[in-house]
Amino acid sequence: MIITGRKVRVGEAAKMLGVTVQTLRNWEKSGKLRAQRSIGGQRYYTLQDLQPFTLELKALGWVWSASAQPTELPEEYLCERQDRFTSQLTKMSAVLLEVGGMPKDIVSLLTLVAGEIGDNSFAHNGGNWPDVPGIFYAYDVGKRIIVLADRGRGVRMTLKHVRPDLATDMEALRVAFTEIVSGRNPEKRGNGLKVVRGVAETKQIGLLFRSGIGAVHIPRNPGPMRIEMASENVRGTYAVITF
Numbered sequence: 001m002i003i004t005g006r007k008v009r010v011g012e013a014a015k016m017l018g019v020t021v022q023t024l025r026n027w028e029k030s031g032k033l034r035a036q037r038s039i040g041g042q043r044y045y046t047l048q049d050l051q052p053f054t055l056e057l058k059a060l061g062w063v064w065s066a067s068a069q070p071t072e073l074p075e076e077y078l079c080e081r082q083d084r085f086t087s088q089l090t091k092m093s094a095v096l097l098e099v100g101g102m103p104k105d106i107v108s109l110l111t112l113v114a115g116e117i118g119d120n121s122f123a124h125n126g127g128n129w130p131d132v133p134g135i136f137y138a139y140d141v142g143k144r145i146i147v148l149a150d151r152g153r154g155v156r157m158t159l160k161h162v163r164p165d166l167a168t169d170m171e172a173l174r175v176a177f178t179e180i181v182s183g184r185n186p187e188k189r190g191n192g193l194k195v196v197r198g199v200a201e202t203k204q205i206g207l208l209f210r211s212g213i214g215a216v217h218i219p220r221n222p223g224p225m226r227i228e229m230a231s232e233n234v235r236g237t238y239a240v241i242t243f
Contacts, residue, residue, distance in 0.1 A: 007044045010035075015095045016141060017053055019076050027053075057138045057147045058240055065149035066234045070132045080134035082122040089115055092139055092146070100141040102243075109199050110146065110243055113207070114139075116196050117148050117239050123192075125152035130235070144243050152236035155211040169212030170227050177209075177216060177225060197225055206242035210234045 014021045027033035033053065035043045064071050079085035089111060096107045114137075121135045129152055136149040152158075156172035162181055166172045175181060177197045193209075197218065200207045206220030215230040220242050 007036075007046055008050075009042065009044055012099065013045050013050055015099050017050065019074070023074075023076065057140055057143075057145060061136045061138065061147040061149040061240075062234075062238055064136050065151055065236055065238045066232065070151060073136065077136055077138045078132075078134055079118070079137050082119070082126075085118050085122070085135060085137060086115075088137055089118070095139075095141060106203075106243070109203055109205065110241065113196050113199055113205060113241055114146050114148060116192055117209070117237075117241075120192050121148070121150040121152055121237060124158040125150065125236075128153065146241040146243075147239070148241075149234075149238040150236040154234075154236055155214070168229075169214030170229055173209070173211060173214045173216050173227050177227075201225060204243065206240075208238075208240045210238040211236070 010021055010024055014024055028035050064073055079088060093107055093111045096102045118135055132151045139146040155176050156166055156169050159166055159172050176193045200218040202222055204220055207218040209216040213230050213233050215228050218225045
């Protein structure tokens with residue numbers, strides 16, 4: 001959560017909310033957000049003024065990925081192409097270091113985990129997205145979460161051409177997180193979701209990963225992965241990283 005009482009410049013406010021400086025200016029023009037001025041004429045915001053704009057990113061990503069029809073997203077949260085995702089991932093690393101004040105080694109691991117999940121979506125849906133191409137990608141430094149989602153074919157469907165025996169989403173997730181499947185398209189950096197599991201199980205990084213009615217849970221306090229059936233279906237994939 002944002003702690004009220006401090007004053008921040010425009011650039012820092014944009015980083016904290018995960019939006020662009022231009023988005024803040026647009027909010028000002030529309031009357032949604034009020035900027036204040038210092039004696040020297042510099043624009044700034046109080047953190048109390050910014051509090052209403054801290055979106056519930058988990059809910060936003062879930063609704064977009066799980067709905068029968070895609071909901072409208074703020075443009076800064078949709079990465080239609082992989083190069084945009086890579087650029088946003090680099091930006092997140094800088095924000096975690098500068099604004100979040102996090103150790104460089106933890107930032108590197110978080111960037112790796114988020115990168116593997118996002119790259120996996122592009123690698124296995126590229127050219128064959130059912131409706132909206134690209135991924136939802138957002139983060140909140142104050143709440144210490146990263147959310148990724150896609151409206152792709154899901155893990156089981158992407159594995160079916162090499163593992164036609166996979167009957168359930170839970171089984172498909174077990175394979176994706178524990179086995180290297182021969183005949184599958186090469187995953188960037190070699191191991192994809194298996195790398196994600198290895199990092200999350202040994203570091204203070206939590207993960208919820210959903211596909212279909214399957215769910216992978218890895219606790220933030222280092223602990224083993226568990227896979228279970230969920231009550232709700234997600235058409236592609238949905239992931240929440242906590243740190």
